[in-house]
Amino acid sequence: MNSYFDRRSFLQGSAAALAAGAMGSYPSLGEAQIPGQRPKVDEGVTVLNPQNRVPVSFIIDDSTCLVNVAHFCIPQFAEVFPDRYLQDWRKLPREIPDSFVREFGEWCHDKGVKGKYSIVPYPCCVGWVDREMPGWTKKELQDSLKLVRELMVPDWDIHPEMITHTWAIDTATGRPYEERSERTMENWGFSVGKSVDELANYLSYALKVLKNAGLPCEGITTPGGFGNKVLPNLSQATLESCRDVFQAEIPHYFRHLYDKGDRSVAPRVEYASGLDSNNPKCAVSIIGCTGDWFGGWDGLTPGNVNQFIYPDGSGGRLVEVIDRGEPAIMVCHWAGIYFNGERIGFNIFKEIVKRLEAKYDQQIKWMKLSEIARYWAAKELTTIERVEKGLKLRAPFATTNFTVRLRRVEDDSRILINVADRRMELKRAKSAEFLESGEYHSDASSLTACFDLPKGASQLEFAPRT
DSSP states (O other): OOTTOOOHHHHHHHGGHHHHHHHHOOOOOHHHHBBEEEEEEEEEEESSSEEEEEGEEEEEEESSSSBBBHHHHHHHHHOTTTTOSSOOOOGOOOOOOOOHHHHHHHHHHHTOOEOOOOOOOSSSSOOOOTTTOOOOOOHHHHHHHHHHHITTTTTEEEOOOOSSSSOOTTTTTEEEEEEOSSSTTTTTTTTTTOOOHHHHHHHHHHHHHHHHHTTTOOOEOTTTTTTTHHHHHHHHHHHHHHHHHHHOSSSSEEEEEEEESSSSOSOEEEEEEEEEEOOOOOEEEEEEOOOOOSTTTTSOOOOOGGOOOOOOOOSHHHHHHHTOOOOOOEEEEEHHHHHTOOOOOHHHHHHHHHHHHHHHHGGGEEEEEEHHHHHHHHHHHEEEEHHHTTEEEEEOOOOOOOOEEEEOOOOTOEEEEEEEEEEEOEEEOSSSSSSOOTEEEOOOSSEEEEEEOEEEEEEEEOOOOO
16 A cells, blocks of 8 residues: 555564564563453363454445545645655645445445454544534534434444544643654554553543544544554553443454455454343454555555455465354545445445355345444353353353354253243254354254253253254
8 A cells, every 4th residue: 555654564474574664562462451351161161252253344445424535635745744745735635525425335234344444533533523523514514413413323333442543632731743754644654652541541531522523433443553652551541441431341442454464364352241230341453454555545556356266266365264164344535435436346346245145145144333242252261161051151252153163962952041031942954164142053062052042041942853
């Protein structure tokens, strides 16, 4: 992606020297991730993907109401890095219209697509989404917010992408810092050395703007390199700020991606605590698996659908990740999807969805990031104990479509889920690959069961037929 110091520049091993040279050396993910508590899980039990299907999701960065972030951010980036940002930003549209938001959102809804959609609270210091957006009328801003609430929110998590995506804000005044340098840009040095409390204050400020605008949030997205040198603090600050402002039960954040190689892209459940209490806590790091191969962060770099999935479905990054059973989460930038009105990124995405449908059909499951985070929290933090006539479960967090596989039980057993002495019998499914909640499948070696997991104690029971 051109010269933008983006998420890939900070994360890929091939760019480690670049990032280290610009801002000092960074801790590895292994150092950054503090798992916290983990429960006992019987060795003979495996928690599978929901409904035994691979989660798929779509992350949209740099989106907001009305403002084309690419148009306004380039001259601000160039003020600090004049040799890097040479695009003729004046030729880029200043607006990505709501008519395109509607076109995109309705198409995705019809296809069952889900993901994350950023709303930058004070995009490039142009205006506040909960107040005024100079250059647009008050009604235009209100209509744009209404469209996001009604069309996007049901299928997309809303994240702030920090406050401005460019200049850092003094939260005491609500104004950008007077200093104009790398140190005062959100994408670069502003977060370096910040404590948990300082980061939580900054994230909370962004979240409160979206709350004032009537938008729900359970997570945050970091712009550029924000937080990358203080990864443990970022995780804890996400946990604190999302719980404080929105009372989010399972806060999550998008900071990392790996677009090649064998490194796991499964979500990371971090800082788990209080699993046996009435106030369990954790944060979930969501990891993308692709680069922006749609239209670039500025809407000037056409992508290639074959990087995601080949025409015959035989290869591509999505195929690599899905075939190993990990969530396949694509990453793009909103300006590249719109591509200055040409919709090049959007058309690439349409073709990706078509190819995924042809190859995988019901083997994949579109999910919002919050749904993936919730499932992974339940997957990693639920105590599971094998007993004589079933499984005892204790879950700090509820989730739907919880799917487990265990060694074979008697084939003529009835399978029931028992919650507070209320029993529901599961129905036998034709295949373990096409389970719905409330179904199970057994074969010569194993039993696979799918059910809605309640918070607290429950039991999967094997009962003889009478």
